[in-house]
Ligand SMILES: Nc1ncnc2c1ncn2[C@@H]1O[C@H](COP(=O)(O)OP(=O)(O)O)[C@@H](O)[C@H]1O
């Protein structure tokens with residue numbers, strides 16, 4: 210069992226606390242993704258698991274062993290860096306063989322392991338090349354190969370695809386997913402790109418300012434976000450938020466009115482006990498808003514601003530009367546002109562209610 | 572087109588002039604060394620009337636030159652290897668290892684860079700005397716091992732090695748010595764070659780210290796030894812020149828041989844850092 214368990218893990222650089230009491234459990238063989246905006250502490254947390262950064266508080270367990278104070282090389286983890294960190298003076302073969310030669314393994318074993326890894330990653334023809342002779346994608350594969358050769362209990366990836374162009378990124382994403390299926394090892398992957406997180410992860414950990422916001426499967430986070438931050442971060446384009454007021458509350462339901470559509474009360478799922486008349490936020494995703502009027506929907510007037518055209522779909526950016534920005538997914542043919550007054554229909558069943566402080570009301 | 576050619580010719584002429592000014596003393600030394608002694612003092616000839624190698628015969632077989640050569644070779648190579656070894660370790664520690672007093676230590680090394688080695692000669696002499704190292708290779712080598720600039724250059728190169736490389740090596744199971752000798756040193760091979768050659772040339776050419784620490788003729792280095800030729804036999808220009816040329820030969824050869832390697836290696840080492 211190479212599961213990983215973090216309990217109350219925290220980290221300070223001097224007086225600045227950047228990781229706050231993180232509790233996460235990752236199962237053996239799971240692909241976990243740490244996602245969050247730049248500077249939220251993803252890399253720091255990953256480096257603490259790797260043993261490259263000292264842990265200030267809490268406990269890190271791998272395979273139920275406490276590794277909190279253990280040296281990096283003795284934790285059985287391998288890491289793939291964003292910059293690849295290949296040894297420039299060594300050939301591809303020697304880069305992958307490096308850890309084994311440090312461990313003084315027999316030549317035949319090193320050779321067999323490196324060749325096996327090179328096969329998995331289709332690097333066989335490049336073994337004698339120097340890293341400088343390789344393309345970005347190939348370098349990335351060598352970096353992954355170097356990790357595979359060590360047969361680690363846990364693979365750690367720190368934004369491994371950010372230095373690649375968009376097309377290659379999608380390809381490498383598939384390769385990493387394939388690798389995970391093939392090897393079945395526990396993997397932790399750090400990215401700021403929620404699309405990468407959604408497509409790769411078995412389990413997503415959303416971080417903000419060193420605090421875990423929510424842990425769950427990709428679709429669970431999409432369908433059932435715990436707070437406004439997760440709701441806004443997961444899903445692309447992001448969720449729209451509109452100000453609303455609570456008119457009355459019944460068991461599990463709130464009757465609310467949008468500031469932009471006063472006099473049109475409707476029901477959303479939500480906790481009873483929210484003070485009446487209190488301001489809340491309603492979140493609705495671009496894909497749950499339709500152009501024109503629909504039966505059973507909440508109508509909203511807005512002004513079209515511009516369209517991000519993708520061909521099959523387009524994303525309409527619009528402003529409501531109170532100045533709230535809205536993104537609306539347009540399928541089919543219909544596309545409003547800029548400055549055109551439009552009517553939108555919001556599906557109340559797909560709405561999420563959040564308190565003023567951003568907590569989910571449910 | 573025309574104007575450009577004229578400009579080029581002028582530039583070429585100027586370059587040749589300056590080159591001649593540099594080369595002439597060397598040429599003069601060589602020519603003098605193969606003249607008979609009486610021709611040197613009686614007339615000014617740019618090409619000797621007769622070629623006479625007796626000065627070289629004298630230098631090779633009737634002085635202690637062979638011993639001086641051995642002394643110079645051993646002390647220079649010794650200085651080079653030890654300087655590179657301790658500097659590289661010192662620079663690695665200063666650059667990569669966090670320990671209390673690290674900044675202060677680096678400050679002291681920087682400051683000692685500004686102290687001329689001549690200022691330390693007296694205390695070093697006393698020290699070597701107490702160690703019983705007068706007239707020994709150890710006595711010649713030890714005080715020459717303080718070359719702060721080598722540490723400083725190495726530290727600067729080590730500072731610019733991406734920190735992920737060191738972390739990757741750590742995860743691959745390397746200790747600090749392995750990181751230094753299997754990663755940082757090979758990554759900076761170019762600068763090591765250059766620093767080694769410069770150190771070697773400095774050690775070979777060193778005069779003041781070897782002159783002070785040796786007084787028995789068979790422990791002298793070449794640079795000190797050639798002054799003895801002068802003392803023992805009065806001014807004999809051809810002989811002096813022959814000895815001087817033989818003394819300078821290894822350094823000149825080393826430089827000519829490695830000149831390409833030094834520049835090439837330097838360029839390579841800055842190229843692979845991507
Ligand atoms: N060595 C360090 N010293 C001081 N602060 C640091 C150090 N490393 C990271 N930080 C701070 O910790 C926070 C998290 O950084 P990081 O983990 O790199 O974020 P992310 O990878 O999510 O972009 C940032 O505010 C950063 O400035």
Ligand SMILES: [Mg+2]
Nearest residue numbers: 251252253368
């Ligand atoms: Mg990061």
